Amino acid sequence: MTYCLGIKTHEGLVMASDSRTNAGYDQVNVCRKLYTLVTPGERAFVILTSGSLSITQSVTTLLQDEYRQGRGLAMASNMYEAARAVGACVRTVSDLDRDALAKDDYSFNIHLLLGGEVRGGEPELYLIYPQGNPICATQDSPYLQIGEVKYGRPILDRGIDARSTSLDAASKYALLSMDATMRSNVTVGPPVELLQYRRGSLQFDHYRRFSASDPELDLIHGRWEQALRRVVEDLPNIRFGGEPAGSPA
Amino acid sequence: MTYCLGIKTHEGLVMASDSRTNAGYDQVNVCRKLYTLVTPGERAFVILTSGSLSITQSVTTLLQDEYRQGRGLAMASNMYEAARAVGACVRTVSDLDRDALAKDDYSFNIHLLLGGEVRGGEPELYLIYPQGNPICATQDSPYLQIGEVKYGRPILDRGIDARSTSLDAASKYALLSMDATMRSNVTVGPPVELLQYRRGSLQFDHYRRFSASDPELDLIHGRWEQALRRVVEDLPNIRFGGEPAGSPA
Numbered sequence: 001m002t003y004c005l006g007i008k009t010h011e012g013l014v015m016a017s018d019s020r021t022n023a024g025y026d027q028v029n030v031c032r033k034l035y036t037l038v039t040p041g042e043r044a045f046v047i048l049t050s051g052s053l054s055i056t057q058s059v060t061t062l063l064q065d066e067y068r069q070g071r072g073l074a075m076a077s078n079m080y081e082a083a084r085a086v087g088a089c090v091r092t093v094s095d096l097d098r099d100a101l102a103k104d105d106y107s108f109n110i111h112l113l114l115g116g117e118v119r120g121g122e123p124e125l126y127l128i129y130p131q132g133n134p135i136c137a138t139q140d141s142p143y144l145q146i147g148e149v150k151y152g153r154p155i156l157d158r159g160i161d162a163r164s165t166s167l168d169a170a171s172k173y174a175l176l177s178m179d180a181t182m183r184s185n186v187t188v189g190p191p192v193e194l195l196q197y198r199r200g201s202l203q204f205d206h207y208r209r210f211s212a213s214d215p216e217l218d219l220i221h222g223r224w225e226q227a228l229r230r231v232v233e234d235l236p237n238i239r240f241g242g243e244p245a246g247s248p249a
Numbered sequence: 250m251t252y253c254l255g256i257k258t259h260e261g262l263v264m265a266s267d268s269r270t271n272a273g274y275d276q277v278n279v280c281r282k283l284y285t286l287v288t289p290g291e292r293a294f295v296i297l298t299s300g301s302l303s304i305t306q307s308v309t310t311l312l313q314d315e316y317r318q319g320r321g322l323a324m325a326s327n328m329y330e331a332a333r334a335v336g337a338c339v340r341t342v343s344d345l346d347r348d349a350l351a352k353d354d355y356s357f358n359i360h361l362l363l364g365g366e367v368r369g370g371e372p373e374l375y376l377i378y379p380q381g382n383p384i385c386a387t388q389d390s391p392y393l394q395i396g397e398v399k400y401g402r403p404i405l406d407r408g409i410d411a412r413s414t415s416l417d418a419a420s421k422y423a424l425l426s427m428d429a430t431m432r433s434n435v436t437v438g439p440p441v442e443l444l445q446y447r448r449g450s451l452q453f454d455h456y457r458r459f460s461a462s463d464p465e466l467d468l469i470h471g472r473w474e475q476a477l478r479r480v481v482e483d484l485p486n487i488r489f490g491g492e493p494a495g496s497p498a
Contacts, residue, residue, distance in 0.1 A: 150399035152403075153400060154404070154432065157433060158478070159477065172481050172487065175487065204493055206491075207493040208487060220484055220485070234476070238469075240420075240454075244442070
């Protein structure tokens with residue numbers, strides 16, 4: 001399993017991914033799922049992947065080959081074209097592998113997040129489906145997730161406001177969302193990669209990789225849990241009535 | 250969908266359920282999923298249900314019939330026997346309905362939570378599977394959930410400690426867990442039923458039903474969200490390094 005998320009705020013983007021891969025319970029490995037493609041001052045893209053590693057690696061290999069040749073993401077004149085360029089690579093690999101996978105009942109099931117900015121535009125965040133079509137984060141839906149998405153969602157719903165949440169706060173929400181997911185699903189695990197992108201910067205200069213034993217991750221985890229317990233204690237106690245009303249049957 | 254949970258602490262039990270049922274997007278109704286069976290001073294049981302309403306209603310009808318006749322839960326001499334009595338009713342309905350459902354590819358898929366106490370014993374919390382077999386909450390796994398379980402889990406993992414969490418705090422955690430789930434899944438909805446059971450009381454006298462517009466639910470929801478945002482702002486900002494290390498490929 002995997003958990004990756006992207007958050008879009010008025011100040012820019014935050015992207016986070018775990019690094020655990022597994023093919024069964026007894027084949028668990030570390031694998032990075034965050035890829036960047038950058039031409040400083042002109043364009044900066046970050047891609048997060050979930051799904052079969054064999055398929056996502058093929059897609060990112062194609063994207064990187066195209067980029068080196070000045071095609072694909074290197075030619076996109078805005079983020080929508082960039083999302084379509086990623087979708088085109090997904091479809092190329094689908095044409096290569098989908099039928100062979102289907103023979104053994106494997107599905108072609110990968111999802112990607114694309115964040116970034118092209119000079120002259122705005123930072124944007126897209127999710128690309130296994131069929132290659134993209135959807136875009138909006139002010140009302142300012143975050144997108146792939147993989148094991150449920151455990152980490154409530155903290156985002158409560159905290160993120162695209163109009164007011166700062167990049168520094170969004171980075172903390174992303175880390176807490178990841179932490180909640182890692183605690184609940186053992187197939188999501190460290191290292192955690194976190195990238196903060198400030199609008200207009202057209203480069204990636206705020207990156208952090210947290211290992212399992214990172215003292216800062218421990219500190220944030222511990223303080224969060226303590227503060228949360230204190231907040232719950234401080235909420236007013238629930239006022240109960242007497243017996244339940246008669247049986248619902 | 251449904252979300253129900255039970256929490257077992259050193260002081261007793263907290264049980265909570267939503268009340269939304271749906272058969273498709275255009276057939277959404279309110280239905281209580283919390284049932285109580287009590288002989289004050291002798292035995293007190295609360296049952297929460299998830300899964301096909303037709304099946305869960307049959308099971309609870311059988312349990313109530315048996316109880317009135319002094320059988321089943323009325324005869325159980327401890328909570329393990331009580332869990333087995335619930336499982337026996339699940340199996341009776343399975344024998345009645347499973348084959349007919351299978352003909353149209355419906356699965357016999359219900360889950361129940363049973364909380365309560367029998368005089369001379371301790372409060373216990375069980376989950377009963379569609380096959381009728383039970384599992385029990387323990388000090389290390391002090392809560393059990395059925396239905397849409399993921400959204401509401403992180404708050405429980407961070408807050409509940411069977412040895413130290415008070416019943417009043419556990420009730421707030423249950424409500425916050427329910428609130429997180431209702432926000433993320435529209436097929437989980439109010440009214441919310443909440444029952445607090447103090448060990449040794451052998452009756453249910455702490456019950457509360459929250460409608461969608463309950464001002465206390467609004468207050469707790471609002472204060473929680475405000476406090477949570479403040480806590481995140483107060484956490485130390487993440488210290489980032491520079492560029493990401495080279496591409497992982």
